[in-house]
Amino acid sequence: MLQSRLNQKKGPCLYVCPNKYLVEQTAQEAEKFGIGYVTIDDSLPDEFLNSEKILITHVQKVFNGKSKFGVGGKFQKVNTVILDDSHACIDSINDSFKIKVNNEHQLYKKLLQLNDYFIFECKSKVEDSRKEITKTETGQMNNHCGWFDQEYNAEQVKRILIIPTKNVSHQGNFTHHVEIMRKGKLKLLRDNVKSFFKEFKDYQLDEISDYKIQEWIQIHKLDVESLKSEYSEDYYQK
Secondary structure (H helix, E strand, O other): OHHHHHHOOOOOEEEEEOOHHHHHHHHHHHHHOOOOEEOOOOOOOHHHHOOOOEEEEEHHHHOOOOOOOEEOOEEOOOOEEEEOOHHHHHHHHHHHOOOOOOOOOHHHHHHHHHOOEEEEEEOOOOOOOOOOEOHHHHHHHHHHHHHHHHHHOOOOEEEEEEOOOOEEOOOOOOOOOOEEEOHHHHHHHHHHHHHHHHHHHHOOHHHOOHHHHHHHHHHOOOOHHHHHHOOOEEOEOO
């Protein structure tokens, strides 16, 4: 497919493998079929940039904070990209932008102390006419809250049950402080999220500062304090 694109003068063309070991295997297959290719050493090869040969590389070379293909507004345009095993590549991309810290490490414990956490339990299949939150539903929320406590041991947690009613059955009970998000507040949150993303439409991403994004977050009430206070309410139980 990529050779066909080069033949049509529609390059540069890039073949991305999930890891560096598969680069060697793919290169061997290309040689077997007489397909011209190059790989990356210190810089992008001229044969790739001039659309003469296919560049075979692995996903970590392409997606990282100092990618040879460029970051921000300065980047190398690629006409056609093929991902070999896209699911594995996407997993690698996710991993490359994560920082993993063992839960016994001091940094992990400090992060838990600094952050606010939200638990959302959404009952999307509950009819709007429902009058009460059942014992089963409070139990499910309790189980999730208990699991979160066990895994994270965090102090600042906002627990929100998304459901059409705020009335809890006398048979049910929450083991943690839980608030309710009903239909009107859910719509408000959804509308505010949409309005926030509309702010980006007239900008290139590299033109937008962190300060400007934070300003939009506050304008559309998506900051932490607003998420805590604007979209949920206490439940009611007789």
